[in-house]
Amino acid sequence: MKVLVVGQGGREHALVWKLAQSPLVTQVFCAPGNAGTAGDGVNVDISATNVEGLVKFAKAESIGLTVIGPEATLVAGAADAFEKEGLLVFGPTRTAAELEGSKVFAKDVMRQSAIPTAASQTFGSAEAAEAYIADREETRLVVKADGLAAGKGVSVCANKAEALEAVRRIMRMHEFGDAGKRIVVEEHLDGEEVSILAITDGSTIVPLETSQDHKAAFDEDRGPNTGGMGAYSPAPLITPEMMDQIIAQILVPSIDAMKKRNRPFKGVLYAGLMMTHQGPKVLEFNVRFGDPEAQPLLMRLKTDLAQVLLSVAEGRLSELPSLVWDPRPSVCVVMAAAGYPGEYEKGAMIRGLEEASRVPNVKVFHAGTTLRGQQVVTNGGRVLGVTALGDNIGDAKLRAYQAVKCIRWDGAWCRHDISDKARRHPT
Ligand SMILES: Nc1ncnc2c1ncn2[C@@H]1O[C@H](COP(=O)(O)OP(=O)(O)OP(=O)(O)O)[C@@H](O)[C@H]1O
Numbered sequence: 183m184k185v186l187v188v189g190q191g192g193r194e195h196a197l198v199w200k201l202a203q204s205p206l207v208t209q210v211f212c213a214p215g216n217a218g219t220a221g222d223g224v225n226v227d228i229s230a231t232n233v234e235g236l237v238k239f240a241k242a243e244s245i246g247l248t249v250i251g252p253e254a255t256l257v258a259g260a261a262d263a264f265e266k267e268g269l270l271v272f273g274p275t276r277t278a279a280e281l282e283g284s285k286v287f288a289k290d291v292m293r294q295s296a297i298p299t300a301a302s303q304t305f306g307s308a309e310a311a312e313a314y315i316a317d318r319e320e321t322r323l324v325v326k327a328d329g330l331a332a333g334k335g336v337s338v339c340a341n342k343a344e345a346l347e348a349v350r351r352i353m354r355m356h357e358f359g360d361a362g363k364r365i366v367v368e369e370h371l372d373g374e375e376v377s378i379l380a381i382t383d384g385s386t387i388v389p390l391e392t393s394q395d396h397k398a399a400f401d402e403d404r405g406p407n408t409g410g411m412g413a414y415s416p417a418p419l420i421t422p423e424m425m426d427q428i429i430a431q432i433l434v435p436s437i438d439a440m441k442k443r444n445r446p447f448k449g450v451l452y453a454g455l456m457m458t459h460q461g462p463k464v465l466e467f468n469v470r471f472g473d474p475e476a477q478p479l480l481m482r483l484k485t486d487l488a489q490v491l492l493s494v495a496e497g498r499l500s501e502l503p504s505l506v507w508d509p510r511p512s513v514c515v516v517m518a519a520a521g522y523p524g525e526y527e528k529g530a531m532i533r534g535l536e537e538a539s540r541v542p543n544v545k546v547f548h549a550g551t552t553l554r555g556q557q558v559v560t561n562g563g564r565v566l567g568v569t570a571l572g573d574n575i576g577d578a579k580l581r582a583y584q585a586v587k588c589i590r591w592d593g594a595w596c597r598h599d600i601s602d603k604a605r606r607h608p609t
Pocket residue numbers: 300324326332333334335336338368369370371372375397407409454465466468
């Protein structure tokens with residue numbers, strides 16, 4: 183079977199790398215891909231937003247399964263276009279992808295299905311939002327643009343003044359365009375964040391191992407939010423009892439609610455949770471593999487990924503035997519360009535990749551990279567996801583940073599504390 187992976191980030195490189203290991207798979211294409219997917223698969227020069235071009239390519243190449251990585255492509259309805267042509271595709275339809283495409287819609291689903299989440303209000307006008315905030319006691323609030331905003335649409339505000347400023351930027355200055363036509367204003371939750379991903383064909387739900395991302399740019403969770411500076415798996419914070427609670431109170435009711443709304447959800451449901459004193463509460467839903475969570479997760483998955491994704495696309499997930507996981511923990515350290523998450527330059531030559539990949543149990547997943555001739559150069563803010571398996575979390579961290587030390591380009595930087603949070607919850 184030929185497989186097509188759509189996208190060009192670290193998540194997509196991990197998917198290409200894992201799918202290429204499957205005995206079912208004869209060839210893996212990646213559109214448009216990066217310098218890493220060019221090594222583990224074959225890049226195709228079609229942008230991830232060119233749905234027509236992707237469908238045409240899939241038909242011409244008799245692609246057996248297409249896996250769509252990025253949320254923007256899913257929210258734009260790419261899976262619908264593939265299904266319409268009778269092509270097997272992994273990823274939710276446009277209406278199901280609205281769980282991520284619209285934070286207002288997601289809140290509505292959670293409210294109606296009594297899924298635990300932050301108390302919130304939705305506003306379609308700046309005046310109404312400003313009046314609501316002005317009326318409240320002084321408090322921390324979180325203001326979220328409704329639509330996709332590349333991970334930049336959320337403002338965690340220390341006080342009312344900051345919340346009013348966020349409303350002004352989103353709804354008066356239109357910083358995120360139509361994505362800011364409506365907003366959600368919600369209470370600030372305290373606790374530790376965790377990423378819970380589950381594979382589903384709309385009826386059967388198969389949770390993946392737990393993982394934890396690091397959103398803040400700098401050590402000890404300081405600085406602005408990013409797309410994620412590193413992740414590790416498993417997250418010892420989540421006990422088996424908590425996982426049962428998360429499945430019963432969040433995953434099952436969400437999938438049921440989507441079915442009842444005639445928007446059956448097929449693909450990955452990613453619940454971003456805050457583990458509060460009152461239990462797990464949903465911060466958001468994403469409808470694709472997390473990035474950088476996919477890297478440590480797929481490093482640990484032993485089951486054939488092509489089998490899994492195919493059984494979802496064909497709606498027969500219930501037939502799949504339980505997933506098999508490597509018990510060893512995995513750590514992914516993101517290396518970023520100078521200036522990220524703000525302005526950054528592209529085109530810096532990357533050295534030491536060979537050396538890094540010789541560190542045992544390490545895989546260097548590419549994100550923002552491209553080839554200039556034979557040379558790998560930077561091509562994004564988050565450039566690499568250096569991922570290692572270890573006998574324990576400390577060993578995995580050590581190996582990942584050993585490999586990071588081998589890699590150089592002007593201005594390269596990373597956090598130094600990825601996975602340290604795990605030590606707070608000894609198993
Ligand atoms: N109610 C809340 N209380 C405290 N922090 C919050 C709350 N909602 C969001 N956050 C913080 O803001 C971050 C981003 O929020 P959210 O996950 O809703 O947005 P997003 O832009 O869709 O993120 P992503 O890029 O991960 O999909 C969260 O990871 C969390 O750190």
